[in-house]
Amino acid sequence: MVDRKQSWILDFTNGDFLIIAGPCSAESRQQVIETADELKISGQVSVFRAGLWKPRTRPGSFEGVGVTGFDWLRDVKEKTGLHIAVEAASPVHVEECLKNEVDIIWIGARTTSNPFSVQELAKSLSGTDIPVLVKNPLHPDLSLWIGAIERFENAGLKRIGAVHRGFFPYSHGNLRNLPRWDLLIEIKRLLPELPVISDPSHIAGNTRHIHAVAQKAIDLEVQGLMVEVHAHPTDALSDSKQQFSPVEFRKFLAGLHFRRTISEEQEFLDQLQEYRSKIDMLDHQILEFLQERMKINRDIGELKCRSQITILQMKRWEEILQTRTEWASKLGFSEEFTLKLLQVVHEEAIRVQSEIMNRCRED
Numbered sequence: 592m593v594d595r596k597q598s599w600i601l602d603f604t605n606g607d608f609l610i611i612a613g614p615c616s617a618e619s620r621q622q623v624i625e626t627a628d629e630l631k632i633s634g635q636v637s638v639f640r641a642g643l644w645k646p647r648t649r650p651g652s653f654e655g656v657g658v659t660g661f662d663w664l665r666d667v668k669e670k671t672g673l674h675i676a677v678e679a680a681s682p683v684h685v686e687e688c689l690k691n692e693v694d695i696i697w698i699g700a701r702t703t704s705n706p707f708s709v710q711e712l713a714k715s716l717s718g719t720d721i722p723v724l725v726k727n728p729l730h731p732d733l734s735l736w737i738g739a740i741e742r743f744e745n746a747g748l749k750r751i752g753a754v755h756r757g758f759f760p761y762s763h764g765n766l767r768n769l770p771r772w773d774l775l776i777e778i779k780r781l782l783p784e785l786p787v788i789s790d791p792s793h794i795a796g797n798t799r800h801i802h803a804v805a806q807k808a809i810d811l812e813v814q815g816l817m818v819e820v821h822a823h824p825t826d827a828l829s830d831s832k833q834q835f836s837p838v839e840f841r842k843f844l845a846g847l848h849f850r851r852t853i854s855e856e857q858e859f860l861d862q863l864q865e866y867r868s869k870i871d872m873l874d875h876q877i878l879e880f881l882q883e884r885m886k887i888n889r890d891i892g893e894l895k896c897r898s899q900i901t902i903l904q905m906k907r908w909e910e911i912l913q914t915r916t917e918w919a920s921k922l923g924f925s926e927e928f929t930l931k932l933l934q935v936v937h938e939e940a941i942r943v944q945s946e947i948m949n950r951c952r953e954d
C-alpha cells in the first residue's frame with residue numbers, strides 16, 4: 592500500500608482546513624465568475640468547484656455544459672486565484688481536466704459504485720500527480736469505497752482524499768442522503784492518514800439542514816468541507832434547494848465552530864484521563880455482564896434443543912423490546928439507541944443458540 596499523507600491537503604487551504612465551494616453545475620460564464628468573486632470575498636474558500644458533466648438519472652434535463660466550461664474556469668482561476676476542482680466520470684473527462692490544468696479531480700458517488708469505471712479512471716490518471724477526491728459510493732459499502740481508493744493508489748497516485756457525501760436512503764426523511772456517521776468514523780479508523788472531507792450539501796439536500804450536518808462533520812474531525820454555492824440558487828439548473836446564495840454561505844461559515852483536536856492544558860488532560868479510566872472500568876463491567884447473559888443464552892439453547900423448540904420466539908422478543916425500551920426511557924436513553932443495542936445483543940444470542948442447534952442436529 593502507498594503511504595497516505597494528509598499534508599498535501601494543506602497546499603490548497605487558507606489555514607489548516609480545506610473549504611471547497613461553488614455551484615453544482617457551471618451554467619454560464621457570468622454565473623461562474625459572479626459566484627467565484629463572491630466566494631473570494633469570504634476569505635475562507637481556496638478551491639472553486641463546478642460540475643461540467645451532469646449525467647442525470649433520466650435524459651432530457653440539464654446535463655452540463657461540458658468542455659465549454661473550462662474557458663470559464665480558467666477565467667475564475669486567473670481572476671480570483673482560486674484553485675479549480677471538477678468531477679470526472681470517464682477517461683475522456685480526465686483527459687480534458689488534465690489538458691485544461693484542473694487542480695483537483697473528484698470522483699462522484701455513482702462512479703465510485705462501479706469498480707470497472709474506477710479502474711479505467713485510475714489507469715487514465717496513472718503517471719500524474721493530480722489530487723483525487725473519492726466520494727463514497729451510493730450504498731453504504733465501506734469495502735467498495737476503500738477499494739476505489741486503493742485502485743488509485745495502485746495506479747501510483749499519492750495525493751488522494753475521501754469525500755463523505757452520504758448514502759442512498761431507503762425511506763424519505765429530512766435529509767437527502769443518510770450520513771451514516773459510523774462509516775465516516777470507520778474509514779478514518781481504517782485509513783488514518785487519508786484526508787476525509789464532508790459534502791454537507793448532498794447529505795442535507797436542503798440549505799436548512801446543511802449547517803447541522805457540517806457542524807457534526809467538523810466535530811468528527813474531517814479535514815474540510817465541499818459546499819454548493821450559486822450566485823442565484825433559485826435560478827439554478829440543478830439541485831437548487833441545496834445551494835447557498837453567497838450571503839447565506841458567509842452566514843453559514845460564520846456560524847461554524849472549529850474546535851481543537853486536543854488540549855495541551857494539564858488540568859484538562861488529567862480530568863479527561865480520569866473520566867476515561869471510569870469509562871474503561873464500566874465498559875469492562877458491561878462486557879462481563881454480557882458474557883453472563885450469553886452463558887444463559889447457551890443454557891436456553893440447550894433447553895430448546897432438547898425440547899425441539901425454534902430459536903426465535905417472537906412473543907418473547909416483542910416482550911423484551913417493549914419492557915427494555917420502557918426501562919431505558921426512564922433512564923434517559925433514546926428509543927433509537929435502545930433498539931439498536933437490543934438488536935445487536937439479540938443477533939448475538941441468536942448466533943449462539945444457532946451454534947448449539949447445529950451441534951444438536953449433528954448429534
